[in-house]
Amino acid sequence: MGKKLAITGNQALAEAMRQINPDVCAAYPITPSTEIMQRFASFVSDGVVDTELVTVESEHSAMSACIGASAAGGRVMTATSSQGLALMWEMLHIASGMRLPIAMTLVNRALSAPINIHGDHSDGMGSRDCGWIQLYSENAQEAYDNIFQAVRIAEHEDIRLPAMVCMDGFIISHSIESMEFLPDEVIRDFIGEFKPKYPLLDVDKPVTYGPLVLPDFYIEFKRAQHEAINKAKKVTLEVAREFEKISGRSYGLFEPYRLDDAEIAIVLLNSAAGTAKDVVDDFRNKGIRVGLLKPRLFRPFPYEEIAEALGDAKVICVFDRADSFGGFGPMYMEIASAMMAAGSSPLMVNKIYGLGGRDFMPEDAEAVIKEMTGILDTGKTGTLKEYIGVRE
Amino acid sequence: MKLKGWKELEIGAIIPEAGNAEQYNTGSWRASRPQWIEENCIQCLFCWIYCPDSSVTVKDSKRGEFDYGHCKGCGVCAHECPGKKGKKAIVMVEEGN
Amino acid sequence: MSTPLRLKELSKKEDLLTGGHRMCAGCGAPIAIRQVLLAADVPLVAANATGCLEVSTTIYPYTAWKIPWIHSAFENAAATISGVEAMYKALKKKGKIDRKIKFIAFGGDGGTYDIGLQSLSGAMERGHDMVYICYDNGAYMNTGIQRSSATPFGANTTTCPAGRVIHGKPQKRKNLTRIMAAHDIPYVAQTTPAHWRDLMTKVRKALEVDGPAFINILAPCNRGWRTPTNNAIELCRIAADTCFWPLYEYENGKLTVNYKPKEKKPVTDFLKTQGRFKHLFSPDSKDLLKQAQENTDHEWDKLLREAACWAEETGTTEEGK
Numbered sequence: 001m002g003k004k005l006a007i008t009g010n011q012a013l014a015e016a017m018r019q020i021n022p023d024v025c026a027a028y029p030i031t032p033s034t035e036i037m038q039r040f041a042s043f044v045s046d047g048v049v050d051t052e053l054v055t056v057e058s059e060h061s062a063m064s065a066c067i068g069a070s071a072a073g074g075r076v077m078t079a080t081s082s083q084g085l086a087l088m089w090e091m092l093h094i095a096s097g098m099r100l101p102i103a104m105t106l107v108n109r110a111l112s113a114p115i116n117i118h119g120d121h122s123d124g125m126g127s128r129d130c131g132w133i134q135l136y137s138e139n140a141q142e143a144y145d146n147i148f149q150a151v152r153i154a155e156h157e158d159i160r161l162p163a164m165v166c167m168d169g170f171i172i173s174h175s176i177e178s179m180e181f182l183p184d185e186v187i188r189d190f191i192g193e194f195k196p197k198y199p200l201l202d203v204d205k206p207v208t209y210g211p212l213v214l215p216d217f218y219i220e221f222k223r224a225q226h227e228a229i230n231k232a233k234k235v236t237l238e239v240a241r242e243f244e245k246i247s248g249r250s251y252g253l254f255e256p257y258r259l260d261d262a263e264i265a266i267v268l269l270n271s272a273a274g275t276a277k278d279v280v281d282d283f284r285n286k287g288i289r290v291g292l293l294k295p296r297l298f299r300p301f302p303y304e305e306i307a308e309a310l311g312d313a314k315v316i317c318v319f320d321r322a323d324s325f326g327g328f329g330p331m332y333m334e335i336a337s338a339m340m341a342a343g344s345s346p347l348m349v350n351k352i353y354g355l356g357g358r359d360f361m362p363e364d365a366e367a368v369i370k371e372m373t374g375i376l377d378t379g380k381t382g383t384l385k386e387y388i389g390v391r392e
Numbered sequence: 393m394k395l396k397g398w399k400e401l402e403i404g405a406i407i408p409e410a411g412n413a414e415q416y417n418t419g420s421w422r423a424s425r426p427q428w429i430e431e432n433c434i435q436c437l438f439c440w441i442y443c444p445d446s447s448v449t450v451k452d453s454k455r456g457e458f459d460y461g462h463c464k465g466c467g468v469c470a471h472e473c474p475g476k477k478g479k480k481a482i483v484m485v486e487e488g489n
Numbered sequence: 490m491s492t493p494l495r496l497k498e499l500s501k502k503e504d505l506l507t508g509g510h511r512m513c514a515g516c517g518a519p520i521a522i523r524q525v526l527l528a529a530d531v532p533l534v535a536a537n538a539t540g541c542l543e544v545s546t547t548i549y550p551y552t553a554w555k556i557p558w559i560h561s562a563f564e565n566a567a568a569t570i571s572g573v574e575a576m577y578k579a580l581k582k583k584g585k586i587d588r589k590i591k592f593i594a595f596g597g598d599g600g601t602y603d604i605g606l607q608s609l610s611g612a613m614e615r616g617h618d619m620v621y622i623c624y625d626n627g628a629y630m631n632t633g634i635q636r637s638s639a640t641p642f643g644a645n646t647t648t649c650p651a652g653r654v655i656h657g658k659p660q661k662r663k664n665l666t667r668i669m670a671a672h673d674i675p676y677v678a679q680t681t682p683a684h685w686r687d688l689m690t691k692v693r694k695a696l697e698v699d700g701p702a703f704i705n706i707l708a709p710c711n712r713g714w715r716t717p718t719n720n721a722i723e724l725c726r727i728a729a730d731t732c733f734w735p736l737y738e739y740e741n742g743k744l745t746v747n748y749k750p751k752e753k754k755p756v757t758d759f760l761k762t763q764g765r766f767k768h769l770f771s772p773d774s775k776d777l778l779k780q781a782q783e784n785t786d787h788e789w790d791k792l793l794r795e796a797a798c799w800a801e802e803t804g805t806t807e808e809g810k
């Protein structure tokens with residue numbers, strides 16, 4: 001097996017990129033993801049990788065260059081956060097619409113205004129509909145493991161779609177944690193050779209990318225795209241099984257934590273799930289049947305599977321580290337859709353937390369779970385959407 | 393023509409048949425048609441190099457007929473044609489006449 | 490060996506932009522692009538910015554392109570081709586490709602002077618091996634003739650219409666060719682498709698360079714300029730003869746003016762051919778015409794002065810070029 005090291009999330013991702021050794025990277029600095037590309041640039045300068053690094057003049061150009069490079073016929077990676085992802089937005093749709101398997105790390109950060117460099121999920125959730133596969137990661141180990149799997153899922157012949165791996169800015173990107181690295185040759189074998197499809201660089205077979213598609217064909221392409229991304233559920237599980245063989249770590253579409261027989265379920269993404277697990281244990285020790293669900297694959301969203309996992313819960317609290325102003329949080333909407341479609345009608349509340357990097361403490365989880373026990377007793381919810389940890 | 397369904401299309405709207413626009417007829421756009429008067433032609437090939445629609449055929453460096461499947465009748469060729477002794481080798485005539 | 494720049498020889502080559510595209514009858518852009526493609530004797534891969542050329546040549550399921558071609562968005566043709574070129578380098582390094590391929594980007598004036606200027610500037614600074622071709626028709630034609638920073642002074646467009654108080658575009662053109670020259674890249678030039686030999690020579694020089702090159706090509710648009718469909722080439726010739734659109738090039742920074750009209754024609758010779766300038770010829774617009782002439786003279790004189798400096802410095806005469 002691999003070696004253990006204490007390292008930050010960003011360093012782990014840079015290390016993963018070194019092991020992947022992509023053909024082209026195009027990137028632009030933005031906190032908190034900058035360090036990934038900075039480290040990677042030194043791998044390039046030292047000849048440790050043979051990647052062509054394109055140090056573009058904006059994130060819009062970063063994604064544009066990734067699109068050109070991917071269509072040219074090779075493996076392409078990048079990393080960004082927040083405003084950078086927002087500036088890429090136009091190109092995110094184009095990458096997925098052209099079915100280009102680009103892999104990106106998104107170090108989650110709040111969106112301006114006001115400008116804030118800390119971790120929340122507004123950026124990732126804001127790109128929900130861009131047609132990218134999205135994998136979320138609780139910690140550096142998961143982010144490291146996810147990026148290899150993302151490359152495999154994205155490049156799978158039934159899928160050919162871009163994928164992003166998300167991890168929390170600062171909380172994970174900048175904190176040191178002990179994690180295990182896999183040996184280079186194991187990674188090399190796991191990700192395999194890139195298989196180009198319609199490469200632009202094949203000048204003997206000239207292809208046209210990006211034509212004007214009118215109403216006579218447009219919706220057919222979008223229908224096909226939906227089909228392709230939905231297949232990512234099955235492929236994610238296949239790839240996870242293979243990854244388990246090389247790492248001993250098992251991954252699913254989501255992580256259920258003490259969910260069997262749970263009457264109260266909380267749904268929490270990324271690092272905050274780690275914080276809440278201990279709290280769940282405390283309540284379980286007191287005989288309260290509470291469990292946690294941590295989504296991993298957010299796009300495509302595994303509606304049936306999640307509804308089944310949450311099936312027994314009478315009360316569900318969905319936490320969102322992103323907001324949809326004037327609506328419920330994005331995760332709440334997904335979970336509510338999943339339950340509704342499955343014909344269950346648990347009591348469901350939505351807590352918005354941790355925006356702009358506000359700490360999420362065990363006490364926060366504790367207070368919410370206590371509140372849920374009250375709802376379970378009375379069968380009555382109060383305000384459905386509330387902000388927690390906010391000063392009055 | 394039966395249009396392809398979503399399962400039959402190439403992924404990502406890629407067009408693998410290079411230059412298949414040749415199959416598309418733009419000749420129907422014409423309001424007037426260029427006519428080549430061979431005896432006035434000095435084979436300068438200006439009509440060929442200045443045609444926006446690649447509609448002047450040339451074989452072995454000699455111009456041939458117009459490609460009326462694509463010619464849009466813009467008249468650039470006629471306008472640029474020097475002809476012989478002040479006599480144009482291309483004239484535009486109204487379509488349908 | 491490259492094909493001699495004679496029409497008899499060139500006509501033996503395959504057209505890499507086919508007929509059957511949907512640009513308007515008599516449009517200048519496809520004339521320019523055909524010439525660009527005919528000039529090349531190496532395999533090309535192209536990126537194209539959104540605009541008339543892109544839209545009209547690739548209406549699904551048809552493509553008029555016989556070279557590998559990608560359109561991704563409006564403002565990023567230079568960035569997109571940067572990525573393609575970077576992949577070429579990467580795969581070459583790894584021995585996965587050994588062909589010599591050259592990279593080219595096409596953009597309209599809107600996609601180049603305006604929204605795409607940042608990505609173009611970035612790509613030039615990074616030194617990608619690419620040729621960027623701007624086909625300048627002086628407005629956002631594809632969206633219905635809105636002004637761009639390339640629109641000439643006084644022109645009537647749908648966003649600077651000639652009205653009772655404002656008489657067409659109040660500002661003069663941005664001089665993009667010189668902005669590109671300021672990037673100190675190996676090759677920058679300006680030409681027109683009427684001067685096909687000049688255009689093709691420039692494309693060849695640009696392709697021979699190992700690094701970035703930029704060529705600005707005047708491409709009349711009869712819809713936007715309000716001209717007949719048959720005189721795109723004549724308009725290019727008048728543009729050069731009036732010095733509204735001078736033909737020049739910067740080779741490793743050294744400027745050469747490639748065409749000096751024997752007798753410089755008044756800019757009104759150019760303006761009066763086009764409906765977009767019609768309002769400038771009303772009796773109370775004399776000042777505007779004067780301004781238009783001054784703008785042209787100013788740019789032309791600047792160019793000549795700079796070219797003369799270069800000629801003096803390198804001990805060459807700039808005459809007879």
Ligand SMILES: Cc1ncc(C[n+]2csc(CCOP(=O)(O)OP(=O)(O)O)c2C)c(N)n1
Pocket residue numbers: 539540541542563564596597598599600601626628629630631632637
């Ligand atoms: C980001 C973005 N903004 C605006 C547009 C709309 N748009 C498409 S083409 C175009 C004008 C293109 O003008 P130009 O580059 O001069 O090319 P032309 O059509 O004149 O050949 C505009 C404004 C777009 N496609 N994308």
Ligand code: SF4
Pocket residue numbers: 426442443444445446447448458462463464465466467468469470515
């Ligand atoms: S009329 Fe126009 S399209 Fe037709 S051949 Fe002449 S130049 Fe070409």
Ligand code: SF4
Pocket residue numbers: 428432433434435436437438439440455469472473474475476481482
């Ligand atoms: S331009 Fe006129 S003279 Fe010249 S080749 Fe064409 S038809 Fe003949």
Ligand code: SF4
Pocket residue numbers: 511512513515516517518541542545626630631709710711712713
């Ligand atoms: S609108 Fe102008 S630039 Fe666009 S295709 Fe028509 S003539 Fe050409």
Ligand SMILES: [Mg+2]
Pocket residue numbers: 597598599625626627628629630
């Ligand atoms: Mg334009």
